[in-house]
Every structure is written in structure tokens, then in C-alpha cells.
Amino acid sequence: MTYCVAIKLDAGLVLMSDTRTNAGVDNISRFRKMYTWEIPGQRAIATMSSGNLSITQGVINRLSAAIKRAEAGEEIETILNAPTMFRIAQIVGETMVAMQERHRSTLIEQGAGADALILVAGQLSTGDHRAFMVYSAGNFIEATEDTPFLQIGEHKYGKPILDRVITPQTPVNVALQALFLSMDSTIRSNLSVGMPCDLAVIPTGACRFSTLRRINPEDEDWQALSNTWADAIRGAFEKLPEVRLE
């Protein structure tokens, strides 16, 4: 499985993904789920993916190949020249549909799943910062004021802490803390989600990544947060009112 979150704050986009994939429990590998593209000051875009890895890697490969062809002079639309974040989400959706058309029927014939989800988040200097969730069918939804975060993969373990903390007005540093704890809880409770993690921050209006970090298990911030939280949970527990037994 996988766990990836895109949070859309008034202050910017905060993104985190794990790196574990598994085909069964005895075939566990490490693959980057987060890919980023940047023309500093003009556009910063990130994708994170879950589901069938051959499908999502295929989508990323096609997006990258298109960028190379455009750089070589070919006149094609890519996520680096598309005019809006909405159009970029459409391009990812169209590429998803192409991959599904190529592989879905044979995958299902052989008893495998072809489903995949891709989070697309970013900002162009010509528009607002936005975050989308692209489905296998190429359609997508967008994070809004009411639902400022999108999760894919093993999303349930880490949802309560995000539900409690995240609003559009949450500052980036607080969202980061909530995101670390959301990932920490998921990794503690589910073997199919694992370190290291990738973290990205795109501050509103900057159109560049202010943070692009690989978080390893020995990362000092990770350990400090994980340990402080574990202590705080224990401390909070000790102060809880008793439940009457009668």
C-alpha cells in the first residue's frame, strides 16, 4: 500500500508521501511516490500516487517524456507549459486514461488490479495554488475550503489527527506537525506504509518548493516529533477523567 497526503492551506501546499510498495506481504519494495517539477517563480508542481505501480509509473514516464519532447522543440502540451493547474490535472487524467486503456483489461484478466490514484498539487504564477485527486477513470476532485486535505492509500489511520487539526487557516508549521503525526500513526499501525518519506512545501505565491526533504527514520525532526508526541499522548492520558464503571 501507500500513504500520501496533500494539504491545501491558505498559506500554501504541504505534501507528504511514504515510499513502501508491496505485492503481498512477502514482496515489499521501496519506490518514490512523489515527483516534482519546478520552474522557480513560474510554476511548482508535485504528484503523489497510489495503486498499481506499473500504471502510476507509466503515467509519470509519459508526463516526463512529453516534457523532453517539448524541450527538443516539439509543439506539444505538457504539465510544464499548460496554462492552468486545472489543465495540468486534466493532462494527468488523460495520461491515466491512456495507461488504463493500455493495461487494464489484461491486468484484470490476470486477476490483478489496475486502479490507481494520483494527487496533483501546485501553483502557476498565473493562478491560485490548487490540489487535485485524479481517479483511474481520469476524472478528478479538488481540495476546497471545506475539505482542505486529500489522502490516498492507507488513509484511515492518519485521518483523525488531520480532522482535528487542519483547516485552511492552519499555519504551515502546524500543518507539518499534524502531517508528521498522521504519517507516524499510519506507519505504526500498518506494515504496508513505511519510511523513508518525502516532504514538499510550496508557499502560496512563491511558485517554487521552499522545502523538498527526504525524511529517514533517523531524521532528527521526525524522531523529536514522534517521541514528544508519544510522551504527550501518555501525559494526556494520565490527566483524562475516569470512566465510571457502574
Add this chain to the structure above:
Amino acid sequence: MTYCVAIKLDAGLVLMSDTRTNAGVDNISRFRKMYTWEIPGQRAIATMSSGNLSITQGVINRLSAAIKRAEAGEEIETILNAPTMFRIAQIVGETMVAMQERHRSTLIEQGAGADALILVAGQLSTGDHRAFMVYSAGNFIEATEDTPFLQIGEHKYGKPILDRVITPQTPVNVALQALFLSMDSTIRSNLSVGMPCDLAVIPTGACRFSTLRRINPEDEDWQALSNTWADAIRGAFEKLPEVRLE
């Protein structure tokens, strides 16, 4: 959906279930998931169920009907005269298989699911307190020293807090607090799990229920714990170390 937990502590069994069922999101009802049987000082048994409600209600009806027939003088084995908790789990499993044989093929023919899970927990004066999870196929697993709690239904949201707190040595009052918070987190994050909840405690060796409580949303303990925890989470958050943005 549903959320039910059975915790097996050295000090006793602590059980909690919600009461929400849904067939789609527009057909939500309230059904008790927890059933209890008690011969004080001799045996205390509880079941909690998830999955197809017609199947699990059918199992409970058959278990209860057998008890009535035995009380009327018929010589049949029931969960109130079975010699061990293990045999009681087998009886629940056999009853599950009978219900599956009766309805599964027609249910599946019509596109519905027949899967169901039943937690069976209790103690007989002749043996140890035990907790089992009975599957649709009638087979079952048991809570052990390594895994002292069993969850059915929407188990992921509320697992992290149990993972952090519950060991066999956890006292009953602390386990109760963790269980309330586990249920609280699940209800906050998933519409298909809802109040009121049912709570039962069987202290080790007592062979009776020391606690049998229906917890309503306005329950004072529930509100105090839920609010104190929400405040503590916010307080703990404020004391978290910062994540470096570079």
C-alpha cells in the same frame, strides 16, 4: 459499517460496540451489535458483530432459541451449558456456517455481501477469560498476549490509540479511556459508525458483568473524555518541536 472492540487484559475483558448500520449512505439505522448472557459467578459471555446484519442477527437468534429449548428441557448444547469458552466459540462458528449455508449463495446472486464477523468474549468459572473473532467460514482466532485486542468493522481510525496504549498489563480504567478515545476518533472520522455505544466489562475471575452501559452522546463520561482529549491534543500540539522547513 460498524466498530466493535474486544480487549483482553490480565485484569479482565473490556468490550465496546457502536449501534450504527447502513445499507448505502441513505439508509442508516440503529441496531444493537452487542449481546450478553450471564449466569452470575458461573459464566459471562458477550458477542459483538459486524457485516451482513441478517446473517449476524440470524446467528444471535439461533443461539438464543437454542438456550430457550434447553431451558424447556431439550438436551442440546448451548453457549450457556457448553463446557469451555473455546467450545462456545465453536458453537458460534457452527451457527455462522449454518446461516451462511442458508443465505450466502442467494445473497451473492443478488449482488449483496454475506460476510460477517462475530467477536465472542467471556469467562466460565471453570476456565480463563478469552476473546475470539469468528469469521464467516466459522473458523476463529483468539486474542493473545501479543495481540490483546480484536477489532471488527471500521477498525483503522481507532487502531493507533489502542496500539499506543493497550498491553495485557493495562488496568481496566486505562483501557476504558483508550477504548472511548478509539471509538471517539472513529465516530469523528467515519459517518458509518455512530452513537450510542454499548460498553461491557467482565473482571477476571468474576464471571459476571461488572459494567453494562449504554453510552449516549450526552453521556457525561463520554463528553468529559472527548472534550478533555480534544483539549489535550491541542495542548500537546502547542508543545511539539518545530519541523525544519529547509
